[in-house]
Amino acid sequence: MQFLPLGTQVGFEPSKLGKLWNALAKLALHIGIPTSKDVTVNQYGDVEKIACKVREALAEIREVSEGTLAFVGIGGQEVSFECSCGAKNKRRLELLNDGQTVNCIRPNCNESYKYEQADMSFVRRVFEVVCSCCNYSNSIPQNIIDKLPTNRAYLLICSGCGENNYLSWELNVVQRTMPLTTD
Known part of the structure; x- marks a missing residue:
């Protein structure tokens, strides 16, 4: 029998990481x-003890990060799709649910996709923004909107005319002009 090495998997105990934390x-x-009231409070901890515990935590994190495999098993049908950033994303079919959101595997990519079980496809999740200048419809990744802080604006340069459009969350108070009905 010939064995084919797939990579290395370093096991870790989540409880150990919890204890380090x-x-x-x-x-x-x-x-x-x-x-x-007579006891003085030290504002800062013992530097040597802290440094020792940080080194211990870093050693544990390094050991876990050196593994090249990160999955719960081998086998089962696999589906894949290519993200708009070019990354090939693979998922095990048995772990996908209809309508599930799947993020790109690249950490710096904002793209996400909705899995559609009927045709086993991944549909890009986008937010449509109509340019305030030329009415061109621009698509941006939905994750950008989902993660947009309330105190920041996102600059969207229109693909149609090059105009700067700014997106931000805003709280508005709406006054009712008609009474509410309980129908």
């Missing part, structure tokens, strides 16, 4: 509560 929080993020 809690230890770092105790050492570096939280100030101790004094037991009486």
Whole structure:
């Protein structure tokens, strides 16, 4: 029998990462509560203890990150699609649900797709913005809108005329002119 190496998988214990997180929080993020008014409170933790725990956490994270495989099993039918950024995205069919949102595998890509089970296709999720100058309809990734902070604007340069359009979330108060009915 000939074996074909697929990669390496480094196992890790989520509870260990949780314990490291809690230890770092105790050492570096939280100030101790004094037991009486005579007890002084140190504003900063012990630098050596913090550095030691950070090194321990980094070693654990490095070990996990060195694995080249990240999946729950081999086998099953696989479907794939190419993102508009050029990345080939693969998913196991048995793990997909109709209407499920699937993000591109590239960390810096804002594209996402809706899986349609009827024809096993992935439809790009977009937000249509009509240019305020030329009425051209511009498509931007829906994730940009979903992640847009309330205190920031997104600059969209119109593909039709090159005009700058700014998108931002805005809170409006609408006054009712007619009474509500409970029909």
